[in-house]
Amino acid sequence: MPVIEYKCQSCGSGMVFDSETETLSCPSCGRKDNIEQIPDPLKQQVFSEDEAREYHCTSCGAVIMTDPETSATTCSFCGSAVILSDRLTGSLAPAMVIPFSVSKEEAMKAFKKWCRNGLLTPSGFMTADRIKGMTGIYVPFWLYDLNNQVEVHAHATKVRIYTSGDYEYTETQHFDVYRKIRLNYVKVPIDASEKMNDALMDKLEPFPYEHLKEFKTPYLAGYIAEKYSFDDKALFPRVKDKIREYIDSYIASTVSGYTSVSYTDKQIDTTPKQAKYCLFPVWMINYDFHKSDYTFAMNGQTGKVVGKPPISKAKVAAWFAGVFGVSLLSLKLISWMMGGGFL
Amino acid sequence: MKKHRSTMAVLALLVMFAVNLVLPAQVVNAADDKQLIFDNAHLLSQEEYRELNAMANEYGAKRETDIMILTSTNPEGADVQKMTENFYDEQAPGYDKPHGNAVILTLDMYHRETYLAGFYKGEQYLDDGRLNKIRNKITPDLSNGDYKLAFEQYIKTTYKYMGFKPGVNPDNIMFNIWFQLGGAAVIGVIVVGIMAYRSGGRVTVNGWTYEDTSTSGILDHQDRYIRTTTTRRKIEKNTSSGSGGGGTTSGGHSHSGSRGSF
Numbered sequence: 001m002p003v004i005e006y007k008c009q010s011c012g013s014g015m016v017f018d019s020e021t022e023t024l025s026c027p028s029c030g031r032k033d034n035i036e037q038i039p040d041p042l043k044q045q046v047f048s049e050d051e052a053r054e055y056h057c058t059s060c061g062a063v064i065m066t067d068p069e070t071s072a073t074t075c076s077f078c079g080s081a082v083i084l085s086d087r088l089t090g091s092l093a094p095a096m097v098i099p100f101s102v103s104k105e106e107a108m109k110a111f112k113k114w115c116r117n118g119l120l121t122p123s124g125f126m127t128a129d130r131i132k133g134m135t136g137i138y139v140p141f142w143l144y145d146l147n148n149q150v151e152v153h154a155h156a157t158k159v160r161i162y163t164s165g166d167y168e169y170t171e172t173q174h175f176d177v178y179r180k181i182r183l184n185y186v187k188v189p190i191d192a193s194e195k196m197n198d199a200l201m202d203k204l205e206p207f208p209y210e211h212l213k214e215f216k217t218p219y220l221a222g223y224i225a226e227k228y229s230f231d232d233k234a235l236f237p238r239v240k241d242k243i244r245e246y247i248d249s250y251i252a253s254t255v256s257g258y259t260s261v262s263y264t265d266k267q268i269d270t271t272p273k274q275a276k277y278c279l280f281p282v283w284m285i286n287y288d289f290h291k292s293d294y295t296f297a298m299n300g301q302t303g304k305v306v307g308k309p310p311i312s313k314a315k316v317a318a319w320f321a322g323v324f325g326v327s328l329l330s331l332k333l334i335s336w337m338m339g340g341g342f343l
Numbered sequence: 344m345k346k347h348r349s350t351m352a353v354l355a356l357l358v359m360f361a362v363n364l365v366l367p368a369q370v371v372n373a374a375d376d377k378q379l380i381f382d383n384a385h386l387l388s389q390e391e392y393r394e395l396n397a398m399a400n401e402y403g404a405k406r407e408t409d410i411m412i413l414t415s416t417n418p419e420g421a422d423v424q425k426m427t428e429n430f431y432d433e434q435a436p437g438y439d440k441p442h443g444n445a446v447i448l449t450l451d452m453y454h455r456e457t458y459l460a461g462f463y464k465g466e467q468y469l470d471d472g473r474l475n476k477i478r479n480k481i482t483p484d485l486s487n488g489d490y491k492l493a494f495e496q497y498i499k500t501t502y503k504y505m506g507f508k509p510g511v512n513p514d515n516i517m518f519n520i521w522f523q524l525g526g527a528a529v530i531g532v533i534v535v536g537i538m539a540y541r542s543g544g545r546v547t548v549n550g551w552t553y554e555d556t557s558t559s560g561i562l563d564h565q566d567r568y569i570r571t572t573t574t575r576r577k578i579e580k581n582t583s584s585g586s587g588g589g590g591t592t593s594g595g596h597s598h599s600g601s602r603g604s605f
Contacts, residue, residue: 120535120542156566167575174570180563184555205548246550254561306544319538320531327527335517339508 002086005058006221009033014059014080016222019100019300024218035218055084069193072138072217072225081221092227093277094215096143098207100136100223100281100300107283107298108134114305120319122312125289132286132293136300138225138279139201140192142232144239145273150181152251153265156258177261179254183247189280190239192228196282197295198238203306204299207280211301215279225279232275240270376400381430384414384452386490395494402502408444408465409436410501412494417453424590424602426451427458432594437463442596448497450485454604457485460589461599468505471588473513474601477501485605 006015008026015033018025023032055064057075064082066073071087074080088094102110108131115126154177161170187209191201213219247268255261281300286293289310296307379399382392395412403410413430417423427449437443444464450457459478461469469477477500484493504513516522589599 118542120538163578166578168578169573169575171571171573173568174572176565176567176569178563178565178567179561181561182559184558185550185553186555188553203544203546205546206552243550243553246553250550250554254564304544304547308543311539311542316535316539320535323534324527324531327530328523331517331523331526335515335523338515338517339511 002084003055003058003064004083004085004217005080006038006218014221015218016081017099017219019103022099022101024221033218035216038216038218040216040218055082057082069195069226069229070224071227072220072223074222074224081223083217083220083225085217087227088217088225091231094140094279095276096212096278097138097215097219098209098211098278098280098301099213099219101211102281102283102298102300102303104134104136104283107136107285107300107303110303111283111285111296111298111305115309118309120311120315121309122289122315125287125310125312130288132288133284134286135284136223137282137284138220138223139196139282140226140228141189141201141278141280142192142228142235142239143187143189143276143278144185144232144236145275146185146188146239146243147271147273148181148183148185148243148247149267149269149271150179150183150247150251151265151267152179152181152255152263153177154179154255154261154263156255156261158257159259175258177255177258179251181251181254183250185243185246187276188239188243189278190235190242192230192235192277193226194229195226196297200295200297200306201282202242204280204282204297204304206302207299208301212278220279223281228277232272232277236272243270244268379403379409379436380412380494381434382412382414384416384450386414386450386452387494391491395491395498398495399498402498403438406464406468406502406505407438408446408468408501408505409438410498411436411445411447412450412497413447414450414490415452417451420453421451423449423451423454423456423458424460424600427460427600428590428592428594428596428598431460431462431596431598432592442594446501448481448494450490456602456604457482459601462596464505466589466597466599468507468509469501470509470599471601473504474599476514477504478601478603482603482605 006024007013008015008029008031010031011026011029013026013028015024015026015031017035018032021032022035024035024038025032055066056062057064057078057080059080060075060078062075062077064073064084065076066084070084071092072081072083075082111131115121118126156175156177158173158175159170161168163169189205189207191198251266252261283298283300285296285298285307287296292310294307294309296305298305376397377400378396380387380392380396387395399410399412413427415426417426427447430449431442431445431447435441436445438445443462445462446465446469447460447462448457449460457478459474461474477497480500481493481496484490484496507513507518588601589597591597
């Protein structure tokens with residue numbers, strides 16, 4: 001049976017993951033079970049792959065409507081938290097999970113606070129009273145451990161300018177620079193869900209890795225979870241691209257004290273040591289403002305909010321006028337202090 | 344709506360401010376104009392003379408200095424500086440008193456030479472360097488025979504330069520109103536641009552976040568010196584084209600000056 005549901009052993013209600021106590025808790029009677037001690041039913045089951053499978057809610061028997069990527073959801077008829085276990089086993093089994101620590105209420109509060117701080121957002125938006133939906137999603141990420149062998153050759157110069165007699169001398173010393181660097185990165189996250197906007201997910205970082213836990217299904221109870229759309233090999237070019245700028249800035253930091261540096265040869269050999277499949281907590285917020293939809297994402301551990309809010313033209317104009325006025329006045333003051341007329 | 348209105352008000356104020364800076368109010372009061380232009384060489388028409396004389400009166404009054412023009416066919420072939428000094432001694436011009444604040448532009452049509460002299464406040468605010476700048480500005484127009492244009496330029500520039508404290512470079516870009524307006528606009532665009540860009544959240548991780556510092560590091564490095572190249576450049580001397588410079592009239596009035604041909 002591929003559908004897992006956690007029933008309270010005291011009262012029989014459906015149990016969900018509680019972000020505050022990090023336990024599986026029963027909303028009806030308040031029973032809390034330590035997740036570490038619950039035997040994970042996933043470990044004992046073996047499934048055969050069957051794409052055309054239908055999932056039935058174990059509480060009400062209704063067909064569970066899901067996207068093919070969804071691995072945990074709630075029954076749309078009775079609201080029970082259900083986990084589709086065949087989408088979490090085999091090659092789809094996550095290694096680690098960061099559970100939610102921001103509850104829905106806290107997320108709502110944090111989002112409203114964030115909206116109020118928007119300096120350019122329209123005032124109608126700042127009240128944050130048009131939140132259409134707020135969904136807690138476990139987003140699939142690949143965590144790459146990467147070893148890099150870097151070898152660079154560069155031509156560098158040191159320039160000294162001095163005057164002697166009637167002449168100004170420019171003395172340029174040329175150097176041949178070589179660096180061999182070992183640069184290892186651990187747990188570089190790349191989101192593996194096709195649905196999620198990559199730029200949005202990148203801005204959500206950092207995820208606090210001290211909260212990484214061994215994956216257990218009860219963490220997903222009550223939330224939506226997605227399975228990865230791309231495997232670690234398919235996303236390897238993306239992670240290589242991501243660490244490229246890290247490597248470049250590291251190289252630059254090792255070649256210091258020169259006036260100019262131009263790289264003649266840069267060899268970066270990246271070997272993936274391992275890639276772990278992890279689920280990270282993200283609150284997705286849908287906001288309806290002036291008939292257009294805005295999507296925001298919030299880091300389910302740190303509360304960091306990302307997403308493009310609408311920009312108010314009036315506020316932009318007001319800020320521009322203000323900054324322009326102050327700048328003009330300052331420039332005027334500077335010119336006045338230098339001896340020019342004020343007007 | 345209230346916010347819009349206040350924004351518009353601020354903008355309108357700024358525009359008015361800017362317009363004010365660019366166009367000094369032009370009030371022509373011909374009635375009590377005194378003669379500041381002595382066009383003995385008849386380079387100007389009646390109409391042009393009236394216009395320029397009014398202009399010289401108006402701008403000069405703001406700087407409390409007589410901005411004067413003297414043209415001469417100079418049949419005797421006198422020295423242009425001597426001519427200017429004698430003119431000052433004999434005519435006794437001055438905004439505040441006879442032999443007072445004045446700036447004189449003399450055109451010697453015989454030798455085709457110009458001389459600019461500043462007396463008292465004129466000397467204090469228009470040193471040889473500033474007079475040189477003014478002369479260099481108007482010389483091309485004089486050479487072309489555009490006397491009216493050159494005289495206008497002379498009056499306006501004199502007025503403008505006297506607005507700066509003595510000793511500073513009046514052509515410093517910081518004093519340029521267009522530079523100030525442009526600079527303020529650029530700052531405004533940058534600040535608002537950054538605000539808009541950052542409104543959607545920004546990346547707060549860098550290479551340090553994921554670097555395994557215990558196993559990373561420089562394995563080998565080499566900085567090999569190859570050669571030194573040296574270039575030299577002759578330092579441009581500030582050739583002070585103080586052709587003429589200032590002096591003292593026979594009447595004992597000291598002045599600054601700038602001399603050149605056109």
